[in-house]
Amino acid sequence: HFGGGCLFFFVGVQHKMFSMRQSSRRAMKAAMRPIATSAYFDMQKDDTGKKYMEVSVNGVAALRLPQINKGAAFTMEERKALHLSGLLPPTVKTMAQQVERCYGTYSQIPTNIQKYQYLRHLQERNEHLYYAFLEAHLSEVMPVIYTPTVGEACQKYSYMFNFSRGLSFSPDNIHKADEIVGEYHLQDIRMIVVTDSSAILGIGDQGYGGMGIPIGKLALYTAAGGVSPFQTCPVTIDVGTGREDLLNDPMYLGVKMPRLKGKPYMEMMEKFVQAVKRNWPKAIIQWEDYSKDVAFEVLHRFRDEISSFNDDIQGTGAVTLAGVIAACQKTGQKLSDQMIVISGAGAGGAGVAWVLREGMIREGLTPEQACARVMVLDSTGLLYHGRERMEAYKLDSAQTPELAKSFAPDGGVPDLLQTIKGSKATCLIGLGGISGQFTEEIVKAVAANCDTPIILPLSNPNANVEAFPEDIVKWTDNRALIACGSPFDDVPLPDGGAVPIGQGNNAFVFPGLGAGAVCVGATRITDNMVMEGGYAVAEYCCEHWPELKRLYPPVSEMRIVGKEVAKRVALQAVKDGVATISDQSDEAVIAAVEESFWEPVYPTVVPRKFGSVL
Numbered sequence: 001h002f003g004g005g006c007l008f009f010f011v012g013v014q015h016k017m018f019s020m021r022q023s024s025r026r027a028m029k030a031a032m033r034p035i036a037t038s039a040y041f042d043m044q045k046d047d048t049g050k051k052y053m054e055v056s057v058n059g060v061a062a063l064r065l066p067q068i069n070k071g072a073a074f075t076m077e078e079r080k081a082l083h084l085s086g087l088l089p090p091t092v093k094t095m096a097q098q099v100e101r102c103y104g105t106y107s108q109i110p111t112n113i114q115k116y117q118y119l120r121h122l123q124e125r126n127e128h129l130y131y132a133f134l135e136a137h138l139s140e141v142m143p144v145i146y147t148p149t150v151g152e153a154c155q156k157y158s159y160m161f162n163f164s165r166g167l168s169f170s171p172d173n174i175h176k177a178d179e180i181v182g183e184y185h186l187q188d189i190r191m192i193v194v195t196d197s198s199a200i201l202g203i204g205d206q207g208y209g210g211m212g213i214p215i216g217k218l219a220l221y222t223a224a225g226g227v228s229p230f231q232t233c234p235v236t237i238d239v240g241t242g243r244e245d246l247l248n249d250p251m252y253l254g255v256k257m258p259r260l261k262g263k264p265y266m267e268m269m270e271k272f273v274q275a276v277k278r279n280w281p282k283a284i285i286q287w288e289d290y291s292k293d294v295a296f297e298v299l300h301r302f303r304d305e306i307s308s309f310n311d312d313i314q315g316t317g318a319v320t321l322a323g324v325i326a327a328c329q330k331t332g333q334k335l336s337d338q339m340i341v342i343s344g345a346g347a348g349g350a351g352v353a354w355v356l357r358e359g360m361i362r363e364g365l366t367p368e369q370a371c372a373r374v375m376v377l378d379s380t381g382l383l384y385h386g387r388e389r390m391e392a393y394k395l396d397s398a399q400t401p402e403l404a405k406s407f408a409p410d411g412g413v414p415d416l417l418q419t420i421k422g423s424k425a426t427c428l429i430g431l432g433g434i435s436g437q438f439t440e441e442i443v444k445a446v447a448a449n450c451d452t453p454i455i456l457p458l459s460n461p462n463a464n465v466e467a468f469p470e471d472i473v474k475w476t477d478n479r480a481l482i483a484c485g486s487p488f489d490d491v492p493l494p495d496g497g498a499v500p501i502g503q504g505n506n507a508f509v510f511p512g513l514g515a516g517a518v519c520v521g522a523t524r525i526t527d528n529m530v531m532e533g534g535y536a537v538a539e540y541c542c543e544h545w546p547e548l549k550r551l552y553p554p555v556s557e558m559r560i561v562g563k564e565v566a567k568r569v570a571l572q573a574v575k576d577g578v579a580t581i582s583d584q585s586d587e588a589v590i591a592a593v594e595e596s597f598w599e600p601v602y603p604t605v606v607p608r609k610f611g612s613v614l
Contacts, residue, residue: 208254225511344432512565
């Protein structure tokens with residue numbers, strides 16, 4: 001259920017033929033333009049600009065490659081050319097009919113984890129149809145293909161495994177990283193999501209099971225960002241696990257060793273990055289679900305060496321910025337008017353604090369003034385200089401000791417309630433994964449400081465949410481502006497109306513961020529590009545959904561938002577001097593984003609002109 005780029009029963013037939021050419025191919029690849037999409041198929045354009053697919057497989061093999069397979073939608077001409085006669089039902093069906101049939105099956109599946117399995121099977125059977133299904137039902141399937149269901153899928157990965165997808169590195173094979181990347185069946189990779197599985201969503205170390213996250217993220221890069229699925233690769237770097245239950249589980253698929261740390265850990269990351277640079281020089285890496293202990297180190301170590309970003313830090317920051325900016329614009333305020341308290345100082349909390357400070361600086365505050373308006377708390381309490389037990393990465397968010405003392409005159413570390421009251425907080429953001437942390441007393445303390453409090457319990461999955469939306473509505477007499485990280489139903493009101501609960505999902509930002517960067521060949525993901533993604537989401541929401549209580553667009557419009565984010569990010573990349581696209585005029589950049597935006601439409605499939613390999 002968790003895999004498959006190519007089908008392995010026929011790969012061996014071709015392996016010898018291709019492996020003899022691997023060394024020279026890798027050496028030439030950086031200079032070759034264009035690069036073939038795959039060893040088994042390639043996308044081309046005819047004289048009119050219409051796309052078609054040339055394939056070097058036929059018969060049963062063509063039906064087993066999800067990138068090629070159309071099932072009953074193969075035309076009679078294609079069936080004849082690819083030797084499919086007799087291998088398919090006699091009637092040709094349209095993609096729309098196939099989507100309808102799939103939805104009929106999907107609708108009768110009783111649980112979300114079973115629906116997840118069904119969709120993963122569909123992805124491994126027919127990739128075009130899979131994305132057409134997602135596009136048609138995106139708001140309904142989002143909680144299935146990603147949070148919260150993907151968390152359960154990661155937990156059960158070793159027991160549900162049927163297919164392989166992407167690349168897996170471990171201490172056993174990292175020394176062959178260059179060879180492994182060079183032999184991958186997709187040859188023009190532009191977007192990689194990689195995890196070490198140390199901090200999966202809000203459920204922590206999942207060992208090898210974390211592979212479900214890169215697969216799910218890349219599905220959203222295509223569904224919401226228009227990145228071609230044939231140019232993406234999910235990766236897990238298995239450095240072991242700190243969980244004894246996994247190490248003792250006979251079904252566990254990962255390496256059974258304690259999690260690597262320090263120099264051996266960074267050496268594995270280094271070998272992976274170098275292999276990507278040599279083989280896929282245009283690829284962008286998204287570091288995903290790395291624990292706070294290594295997330296900042298990995299990001300800072302490699303962001304200048306290869307175009308890369310960390311979605312947990314930067315993406316979470318940008319999407320939170322979008323919600324707060326939307327709230328400010330709808331209430332006639334500025335970001336710099338807010339006094340913000342963030343509960344949670346992990347990678348996400350630090351990223352949100354950073355981007356909110358930067359937003360305030362854009363509005364004219366000094367760095368010191370901006371820092372004084374963004375309070376961050378970890379499990380000990382408020383971050384402030386001189387406090388014991390505080391990691392180095394938290395120093396940027398630390399307040400002065402004098403301010404901390406004013407919040408807690410007894411000399412202790414200020415807790416959440418003391419910080420809210422002492423700072424007169426107007427905006428409360430939850431990123432610590434502590435279920436029920438925003439109690440009635442906490443929420444009412446924020447509401448006492450302003451007419452329209454902004455309260456964002458953003459922790460995932462739903463079970464970790466700091467407060468339920470209906471409780472916040474009740475405790476604030478429906479004055480609060482609310483959004484959550486996971487999907488929640490709108491809150492019904494006694495008068496028959498409802499309070500919309502937007503979803504502050506990173507998927508509003510990261511697909512467009514990656515797509516825009518890929519489109520212009522960005523050599524670096526700049527801070528301005530990340531922030532531009534957040535501002536683009538906020539502006540879209542305010543323009544198209546002006547009602548006061550809605551802080552994010554509906555998930556059903558995520559693909560439209562993704563394209564707008566991609567355009568803004570691409571234009572910002574040009575401004576920042578990191579774009580390599582030849583024509584860097586605004587018109588050309590916008591046109592390039594439109595042209596590159598992948599659509600789930602079946603291309604005409606023809607045999608390669610030199611003849612079929614099989």
